[in-house]
Amino acid sequence: MATPDATAAPPHRTKIYRHSLLVRLSHWANVLCMVILLFSGLQIFNAHPALYWGQYGADNDPSVMSIGAVQDGDAIRGVTTVGGLSVTTTGVLGVSTLDGEPTPRAFPAWLTIPSYQDLATGRRWHFFFAWFFVINGLIYMAYGFFARHFRRDLLPSRAELTPAHIGQEIVDHARLRFPKGEQARHYNALQKLTYLAVLFGLLPLMIITGLCMSPGFDAFAPWLPELFGGRQSARLLHFVTATGLVLFVVVHVAMVLASGVFNNMRSMITGYYVIHFGEKP
Amino acid sequence: MSRLITRRRFLIGSTLAASALGLSGCDALVQDDRVKSVLKIAEGFTMKTQRLLIGDNALAREFSESDISPVFRANGTSMPDNPQYIDLMNKQFSPWKLEVGGLVEKPMQFSLADLKSLPARTQITRHDCVEGWSAIGKWTGVPLGLLLHSVGLKPEARYIVFHCADEFEKTLDGSGWYYESIDLVDAFHAQTILAHSMNGKDLEVAHGAPLRLRVERQLGYKQAKYLMKIEAVADLGGLYGGGGGFWEDRGYEWYAGI
Numbered sequence: 001m002a003t004p005d006a007t008a009a010p011p012h013r014t015k016i017y018r019h020s021l022l023v024r025l026s027h028w029a030n031v032l033c034m035v036i037l038l039f040s041g042l043q044i045f046n047a048h049p050a051l052y053w054g055q056y057g058a059d060n061d062p063s064v065m066s067i068g069a070v071q072d073g074d075a076i077r078g079v080t081t082v083g084g085l086s087v088t089t090t091g092v093l094g095v096s097t098l099d100g101e102p103t104p105r106a107f108p109a110w111l112t113i114p115s116y117q118d119l120a121t122g123r124r125w126h127f128f129f130a131w132f133f134v135i136n137g138l139i140y141m142a143y144g145f146f147a148r149h150f151r152r153d154l155l156p157s158r159a160e161l162t163p164a165h166i167g168q169e170i171v172d173h174a175r176l177r178f179p180k181g182e183q184a185r186h187y188n189a190l191q192k193l194t195y196l197a198v199l200f201g202l203l204p205l206m207i208i209t210g211l212c213m214s215p216g217f218d219a220f221a222p223w224l225p226e227l228f229g230g231r232q233s234a235r236l237l238h239f240v241t242a243t244g245l246v247l248f249v250v251v252h253v254a255m256v257l258a259s260g261v262f263n264n265m266r267s268m269i270t271g272y273y274v275i276h277f278g279e280k281p
Numbered sequence: 282m283s284r285l286i287t288r289r290r291f292l293i294g295s296t297l298a299a300s301a302l303g304l305s306g307c308d309a310l311v312q313d314d315r316v317k318s319v320l321k322i323a324e325g326f327t328m329k330t331q332r333l334l335i336g337d338n339a340l341a342r343e344f345s346e347s348d349i350s351p352v353f354r355a356n357g358t359s360m361p362d363n364p365q366y367i368d369l370m371n372k373q374f375s376p377w378k379l380e381v382g383g384l385v386e387k388p389m390q391f392s393l394a395d396l397k398s399l400p401a402r403t404q405i406t407r408h409d410c411v412e413g414w415s416a417i418g419k420w421t422g423v424p425l426g427l428l429l430h431s432v433g434l435k436p437e438a439r440y441i442v443f444h445c446a447d448e449f450e451k452t453l454d455g456s457g458w459y460y461e462s463i464d465l466v467d468a469f470h471a472q473t474i475l476a477h478s479m480n481g482k483d484l485e486v487a488h489g490a491p492l493r494l495r496v497e498r499q500l501g502y503k504q505a506k507y508l509m510k511i512e513a514v515a516d517l518g519g520l521y522g523g524g525g526g527f528w529e530d531r532g533y534e535w536y537a538g539i
Binding site for chain 1: 307311319321322327331335344348354407409410411412416499500531532539
């Protein structure tokens with residue numbers, strides 16, 4: 001009986017070397033940096049939990065976003081304001097429990113390093129790991145270009161960028177149907193585009209908007225905060241970009257869990273990823 | 282740490298590192314002296330890199346009149362309760378004298394009138410508080426370099442220390458007086474001035490009357506208010522907590538360029 005499938009190999013598994021040592025090391029270094037930068041960053045934010053647009057912004061200037069606490073009878077209520085919209089966020093934002101007591105605090109203790117209010121220490125952690133993050137990023141970028149990691153693994157092909165292809169991938173992702181067999185050898189187009197947006201968009205923007213807040217760096221490049229509309233705008237964008245990265249991580253981890261957590265974790269630790277051929281999806 | 286939180290943090294995407302550190306573990310790590318000293322490496326790194334990039338002379342951006350903040354937030358002490366200061370304030374600072382001494386050839390004293398008669402620089406700059414907020418104001422005052430040239434620094438002088446009239450934290454041992462220090466690069470920088478005027482008027486008490494420091498390439502806590510005495514020193518170890526400033530003694534960076 002001659003069918004096109006007759007020549008196909010029987011179901012089998014192949015181990016492929018998916019992540020080079022440098023990619024794996026820089027990935028986990030980045031995980032450490034981003035976690036600490038986020039939590040120490042929220043500690044720093046808590047010192048002045050309001051964001052502004054423009055060159056300046058302080059208590060008497062209108063804020064774009066703020067997290068605060070208001071007296072509500074005998075109790076205190078956490079209030080988060082974005083634009084003209086105020087939402088009660090008691091328990092998490094504005095007011096949260098510290099040592100069993102409702103305490104005014106923008107972000108709660110479990111989201112800050114250290115858990116208690118300590119701006120000086122938060123800054124020490126933030127800037128140490130900012131350096132670590134930048135050096136790690138530079139090594140990774142150099143590798144990405146010179147070892148052709150970006151071109152080989154992350155640059156989508158023209159065929160992958162057609163609306164039909166992207167549309168199909170979105171549908172597949174939504175149904176949690178992930179590539180098998182030959183297609184699983186490479187990242188899919190959504191992955192490639194997302195990783196490129198994070199690597200060349202969000203992460204550099206995080207560093208640049210962070211540098212804009214430094215009065216020393218601003219003396220070197222006064223035009224840089226201008227690009228964003230001023231130091232306070234850059235500070236707001238630092239926060240917005242961080243939010244974007246948190247959303248990326250949430251989706252990224254969800255996809256890792258949904259598409260085979262053991263195989264994914266193994267590949268990012270040992271480098272080897274197992275692909276299944278010829279099995280039912 | 283409850284199991285619920287561990288699980289939830291894992292699910293929302295916190296990573297291995299976060300779960301490994303944990304909450305209480307984090308604070309223990311934060312308070313470890315060895316960890317603290319390792320983290321301090323970043324400050325030296327930042328200072329060396331920034332000095333390399335900006336050089337000694339690059340200016341902080343100066344703004345136009347229309348950029349000035351409608352309300353310039355007063356921070357730190359806004360009314361010193363030191364009786365000596367209150368007495369000076371009540372006399373419109375006419376008996377007030379700025380003492381300039383330490384490792385100098387010719388210690389001198391300057392009245393407010395003396396300082397106002399010296400050549401002044403006016404600059405509209407952005408004040409960046411370590412907390413995150415910014416305010417733009419116009420400052421007029423004597424370039425610090427001018428005063429230092431007139432008293433003549435001894436060769437061993439490395440830092441300029443600013444002693445203030447406000448005791449920001451009440452302590453039994455007197456370690457709570459506000460003070461600050463900068464090195465000679467910043468001391469002789471063109472925008473480093475001793476400001477006696479703000480936004481075209483005499484400095485208000487809330488902003489540090491009669492005289493405050495402006496070091497425009499660093500954060501707000503370096504801009505010491507209520508100046509009483511300027512001292513040239515060879516090292517900062519012998520003063521108060523040894524960190525070179527009130528906030529530095531409480532964990533903040535001495536180099537506040539970031």
